[in-house]
Amino acid sequence: MFPAAEEGQDVVPAVVLHNAPGGFRPITDRIARLLDDADETLDVVNPYVTDRGMIRRIERAARRGVRVRLFVPANANNWACAAAQQFHHARLLDAGVRILEYPTMLHAKAFVRDGEELLAGTCNLEAWSLKRFFEIDVLIRSDAVATEFEERFSAPAE
Numbered sequence: 554m555f556p557a558a559e560e561g562q563d564v565v566p567a568v569v570l571h572n573a574p575g576g577f578r579p580i581t582d583r584i585a586r587l588l589d590d591a592d593e594t595l596d597v598v599n600p601y602v603t604d605r606g607m608i609r610r611i612e613r614a615a616r617r618g619v620r621v622r623l624f625v626p627a628n629a630n631n632w633a634c635a636a637a638q639q640f641h642h643a644r645l646l647d648a649g650v651r652i653l654e655y656p657t658m659l660h661a662k663a664f665v666r667d668g669e670e671l672l673a674g675t676c677n678l679e680a681w682s683l684k685r686f687f688e689i690d691v692l693i694r695s696d697a698v699a700t701e702f703e704e705r706f707s708a709p710a711e
Contacts (some may be wrong), residue, residue, distance in 0.1 A: 588602035615649040
């Protein structure tokens with residue numbers, strides 16, 4: 554999926570993906586693949602986690618032994634989405650997902666798989682973003698960027 558980098562270059566491979574209404578949803582497909590392909594670690598940062606299919610994928614990752622952390626806002630700006638998301642918390646916690654409430658309204662959307670692959674952009678984990686809205690994300694393969702993510706999101710939530 555990533556083009557080959559020339560030797561000696563300090564390159565961060567990246568691919569821009571976009572969803573469009575209808576059947577063209579490469580971001581949705583990539584999120585599903587990140588969740589399904591995680592072997593060791595999976596970090597999910599998203600303010601609106603309400604899509605049952607994606608929630609099941611997160612749960613399955615935890616049940617197969619992946620260390621899963623879900624970063625959500627402590628005080629969401631949409632009460633309906635917050636209630637829908639919290640409905641699933643018990644099942645996720647039971648599966649072993651660690652849910653970290655960010656102290657402020659967290660509006661970032663990012664996924665980090667196994668400390669090496671990062672997807673970040675505009676796509677929420679709810680049906681409108683996954684299936685009906687125009688969205689844009691960038692897929693990056695970089696240990697350094699994954700580490701920077703860890704430093705920026707973990708500290709305020711831990």
